[in-house]
Amino acid sequence: MKPIEPLLTVASPPHVHCGRTFKGMTLETILALMPAAIMAVWHFGLPAARVMLLSCAVAVLTEAVCWKAIKRRSAVDDGTAVLIGLFYAFLLPASAPWWLVVSGAAASIILGKMIFGGNGGNPLGAALVGWTTCRISWGTFMDPYTTMLDSPLRAPLHELHYFGLQAVSDISATNMLLGEQIGGLGAAQSGAILLGGLYLLSRRIIRPEIPVAFIGGIALAALVFQLTGDGTNASATFHLIGGGTLFGAFFLATDPAPSPVLPVPMIAYGLMGGILTMLIRQYGMYPDAVPFALLLAQLATPLLERIAPKPFGTGRVKA
Amino acid sequence: MKRLALDHTARMHVTNAIYSRITGRMTMDRYDFRLGTLDTGPLGTIPTPPLLRVGLECHDPVVAAGDEVLTGTRIASSTRAGTGDLHSGVSGTVEAVTDTFIEIRTTGTKTVERESVPSDSPELLKWLARMGMNTASIRTAPLLIVNAVPPEPGHGIFAPLMNDHRKAVELGLETIKNIVQPSRTVLAAAKGTKVVAFADCSVTFVPARHPYGMAPMVIRAVTGEEPVNGTPPTSACIVTLEDLYIAGRIVESGRPYTNVICQLGQRAAMVPLGTTAATLLAETGTTASQGDRIVFGGLMTGSTACNLEQGTDKRTNAVHVVPEGLFMHSGDSACVGCGECARRCPSRVRPDLLSKASEFKLFERCEGYNIFSCMECGICGYFCPTRRPILQYIRLAKQEITLLKGACEIEEAPAS
Structure with a gap:
């Protein structure tokens, strides 16, 4: 038989593509985190840079080792390891000791992502899993408030939690937006995070449903507490720009794999995350409850996904 | 996508894609989903091709190698109701008959004799199928929908049919109406396109964007009823404008219809069924090199030719060359669960879950996700x-489920 000349590519349609790559989306998300990373270094100095770099390096290394261990073609170059490392670092205090960074970043990759076979398989946000592992194991080291006592900055959510509304009445919104607050080192850079989040929205890398619903859930719950309480509850604005709320709304909650994909479940998921955050802040023991609230909301994702329209031709009545 | 320096001809034939002014490469993210934007001008013809290779889908050949055939001689009969027989598009000698195709070399210009048109409608429908028309979607219904919405972006052959071949189209409509016996006829057209409605026929406009030109979407737009793909709609019969033209031509000439209307670059032409990709590319002044895709049909739903000798089939309404490096490498x-597919799916299914289930051979699960x-x-x-x-994952699962049910071995032809 004569060889086919030229040898054509045979493939299923479509033969055109939007040109967007997952790697590109990940890199743009990392880019969107850069303002906050720079602000973190600005406020906390080299310790912040140390935590971020170490976390990213460990995450990348762990993932590379994992791919080797399971004998599969490495996908470490898609940038998600760096992103997860950065997410985890953003939740840590700048004072975090090296072993905490290393174990958390490794746990994020192994328990959060690779154990489920890599990207897309993870039912929970990878960095959230790593963070939770460490928060439960070494609570005092993970708490920005107790480990950053030598910092001149204030910790709005913690002070509100422990000392009440009076104690935080002198913290201005401008200061919090500029990131002059103690919290997760990058997560607390509210203004810069907001900037990055808006960039992602404008580039259509994230959809507005989840962040808007999350912020809406926080605001709604804060308003309810404020109206029904005895005047000791902080305003919605305070809760939104204090701590890592916006980081949760734009970055942690919109993680593609663990979040729902259709509009209605997305809104329900966002609202659930926001309201749970406020419930934990109000009645729980964690001053900044975003990671735990999001983990709970992500556990509910498969349930929320059941709210789906009927497929074509399977039951819509005649219009 | 890798960067490519493209010559002019390569750009010509990947119609409808826009090239970035900065890098000079094609940016598929600007692919134009609008329908009916292409003006092909009048319908042309191509010189008689020296060789035809007619693909056999569900047909038994009725000729053997060495036989002499005329233009319009039946060369294979269909084994499935509703699928038309195959006829030679040229007058010549049968060179080869294999399991998958019949090859004919052109030697003359003779045409078969005219046949008389049967008068009663069931006989007429069978006769049309014998004359080469796919009639699967035609049956008695209270509503006849004429789909004049281009099935895909970059498809522009309906406008010349509507304007320049009015007579054949109207004759075809009359013939089809005879069979369908509708109480109402609706012409569906893309918003913003010029249509000249037929007598006794209302017009429904659908959004001029892919996928609104696909048969199920048009049926929904007209009737409000959603047919599940593969099953005929209960209250309506849908035919395309091209079907009308084919029926009209067959009735008019009394001879089999052996052409396909195919878009070649920016123009549309009648090409004999089975014209090879090589002939068509030569006709458009394009070449295909190692690793390129030759697409028969539109860029969103068309299929690729496996070699230059492959002939057009009855669904080939366009020929594109997508150079290596410009298509996505799957x-x-x-x-990763981003949900882009699920949010944009016009069928409201979950392509993400379907493809994942199909990937791991969980075909029963695909059925639960309403794959059909x-x-x-x-x-x-x-x-x-x-x-x-x-x-590809979805088609695999559909095929496997059909096989599991023991229904058939060949994938069903598209509804229209």
């Missing part, structure tokens, strides 16, 4: 950032 990359609602518009694969071959 791989076995994992689904999928109308194969290709939008999921277009938007997938990890470039998974989603439609």
